[in-house]
Amino acid sequence: MWHRLSNSSELGGPALHVARWLEVMQHHRPYWRRFVRRAGQHAMNQRLKTFKCQQFYLGMRSILQQNDMWPHQHAPPKPDHARDSHLPFGCMSCQRSFRSPGSEGAHMFRTHGEVQPVRFLFESTQCAACLQEYYTHGKMKLHLLRSQGCRANLIAHGGRHAPVPGHGSDEDRRRHLQHDGRLPPLQAAGPVLPPPRARDMSLIH
Numbered sequence: 001m002w003h004r005l006s007n008s009s010e011l012g013g014p015a016l017h018v019a020r021w022l023e024v025m026q027h028h029r030p031y032w033r034r035f036v037r038r039a040g041q042h043a044m045n046q047r048l049k050t051f052k053c054q055q056f057y058l059g060m061r062s063i064l065q066q067n068d069m070w071p072h073q074h075a076p077p078k079p080d081h082a083r084d085s086h087l088p089f090g091c092m093s094c095q096r097s098f099r100s101p102g103s104e105g106a107h108m109f110r111t112h113g114e115v116q117p118v119r120f121l122f123e124s125t126q127c128a129a130c131l132q133e134y135y136t137h138g139k140m141k142l143h144l145l146r147s148q149g150c151r152a153n154l155i156a157h158g159g160r161h162a163p164v165p166g167h168g169s170d171e172d173r174r175r176h177l178q179h180d181g182r183l184p185p186l187q188a189a190g191p192v193l194p195p196p197r198a199r200d201m202s203l204i205h
Contacts, residue, residue, distance in 0.1 A: 004042040091104065094111065118141055123162070126140075127144070130150050131190060132185045132186065133185060135176075135179035136172050137165060137171075138172050
């Protein structure tokens with residue numbers, strides 16, 4: 001604010017006159033509100049002036065390019081996501097690489113005992129956020145990996161359960177033979193918790 005209004009105010013810089021700033025904030029509220037409004041309006045006008053100046057020069061460059069008086073600049077190459085999609089996943093402890101995050105996760109669990117964080121968010125085959133039934137723990141885990149909304153909802157509510165047998169276990173295989181494939185994921189009815197302030201899990205180990 002002082003950088004914006006230093007030429008139009010006699011208040012003095014806050015680095016040397018902080019007591020005067022505190023006095024204005026506490027005892028002269030109308031003047032303080034007017035001061036804040038002026039600083040905000042000055043910042044908006046400065047940005048508008050910069051935008052208009054840039055638009056003017058971009059328009060001039062476009063006219064010159066149309067008349068072959070300005071060299072045409074080629075657009076920078078777009079990143080090749082298809083090329084980056086097959087980059088290997090790896091274990092930094094064992095210096096091993098894997099072709100998919102699933103194989104990396106299986107290695108981390110079997111070798112190092114690292115459990116996928118989403119497995120702590122459910123204890124049944126029904127999602128507590130969207131109330132959909134998925135019949136197997138493996139499908140439930142995949143649902144939370146793909147659905148950021150449900151995952152963030154459960155994390156914000158502080159859900160912390162003991163990991164249940166997941167994909168590849170005897171219990172999950174039995175559930176798959178009994179239920180999976182016979183019905184699509186069904187939507188249950190019932191009260192749900194109010195949506196909290198969403199926050200997702202950290203991707204930094």
